[in-house]
Amino acid sequence: MSIHRSLQVWEQTGRPHSQLLEAQREQEGGSGLGGALRYPEAVILWVTCEQEVLLARLDARVEEMLARGLVKELLDFHAAYNTRRLREGGTQDYTKGIFQSIGFKEFHDFLVLPEGEREGEEGRRLYEAGVAAMKLATRQYTKRQLRWIKNRFLTPSDRKVPPLYMLDATDPTQWETRVGGPAQAVVQAMVEGRVPDLKPANPQSDPDGAGKPRNNKSRHECEVCGRVLIGEHIWQDHLRGAKHRKMLKRKAQQQQAKLKDFTYAHEFAVAVSNRFDVLGALEDPVELWDTFKRETLQAAKECIGERPRSRRGFVSTETLEKIEESRAARLAGNRDQHRAVMPD
Numbered sequence: 001m002s003i004h005r006s007l008q009v010w011e012q013t014g015r016p017h018s019q020l021l022e023a024q025r026e027q028e029g030g031s032g033l034g035g036a037l038r039y040p041e042a043v044i045l046w047v048t049c050e051q052e053v054l055l056a057r058l059d060a061r062v063e064e065m066l067a068r069g070l071v072k073e074l075l076d077f078h079a080a081y082n083t084r085r086l087r088e089g090g091t092q093d094y095t096k097g098i099f100q101s102i103g104f105k106e107f108h109d110f111l112v113l114p115e116g117e118r119e120g121e122e123g124r125r126l127y128e129a130g131v132a133a134m135k136l137a138t139r140q141y142t143k144r145q146l147r148w149i150k151n152r153f154l155t156p157s158d159r160k161v162p163p164l165y166m167l168d169a170t171d172p173t174q175w176e177t178r179v180g181g182p183a184q185a186v187v188q189a190m191v192e193g194r195v196p197d198l199k200p201a202n203p204q205s206d207p208d209g210a211g212k213p214r215n216n217k218s219r220h221e222c223e224v225c226g227r228v229l230i231g232e233h234i235w236q237d238h239l240r241g242a243k244h245r246k247m248l249k250r251k252a253q254q255q256q257a258k259l260k261d262f263t264y265a266h267e268f269a270v271a272v273s274n275r276f277d278v279l280g281a282l283e284d285p286v287e288l289w290d291t292f293k294r295e296t297l298q299a300a301k302e303c304i305g306e307r308p309r310s311r312r313g314f315v316s317t318e319t320l321e322k323i324e325e326s327r328a329a330r331l332a333g334n335r336d337q338h339r340a341v342m343p344d
Helices: 003-013 017-026 051-067 070-087 121-154 172-191 232-240 242-281 285-304 317-332 335-341
Strands: 044-048 164-168 219-222 227-230
Touching (some): 003 017, 044 172, 051 121, 164 172, 232 242
Parallel strands (some): 044 164
Antiparallel strands (some): 219 227
8 A cells, every 4th residue: 555545534534544445355355455346237348359369459559659740749748748857957757647658758869859850861770769669568568458357357366356258359259249239248147147157358356255255465586686576476576577587596596505514524523633643753843844734735635626726827946945944944943044044
């Protein structure tokens, strides 16, 4: 529910919006999504067509709107409302009022083009891009409408929904036999109190609760994606979504790598433990340290494999001789010789 609507309800009734909704759910014919139908004898007639036919009709509708002067109307609106905003350093706002309509943002680049350039090559390119974008936006809007109808009327739910009858208008030449005649027969049967011969496309309500409401307020937390989702149907859609499945796959790969690292770490710990059982017998700290370093490196090589050394640089023979002399001096405990061999 929106905050604005909830404040309206409080101002008009003096009662919290949530309290009214709860009362509607508890009344006869109510459900988890709200109250009973205001007009229980209502029917829904849904005129549909095949998908390819629908897309062709949508494109034809856009072309017809353009032929009837849509671009001139857009230019007039743009000149009246957006030109001043651009002159003052502002930006167009396509989220409010009439500018939310399909067409304004799709033709934006063409609208802001100087008038003298609209008939040139760039103008024609931007115009064609606007037409293509408008057709795409119209299809996307239609897809959202169809999804809403299916979720609201065709999905099983405990909410009472008027019977919905689908009428196929794919072929206009068969309107009377496929649309007009069946629609009149359904309405006539309802008026006379009979069950129409045409079967409804939607399942009827499930008063015993076998069908689950699609839009309840249950809260779900996806630990894989780090998201919180409200509503059972939103949760189920998320679980079936490609993004969630991709995150699951990535999580599994990370877990496998982690288990692999744990295995190496365990093998390394066992190898080190076995090798250093003898260290307690070593009393000289220098010998103990050198043995520890040598045996630790050897254990690591056996567990995870010996990796090639970095080739960032080469060590000269002179430097190697100084390292050996320094090591010998350190083992002999001669600190002064150690300082003399290793120059500052």
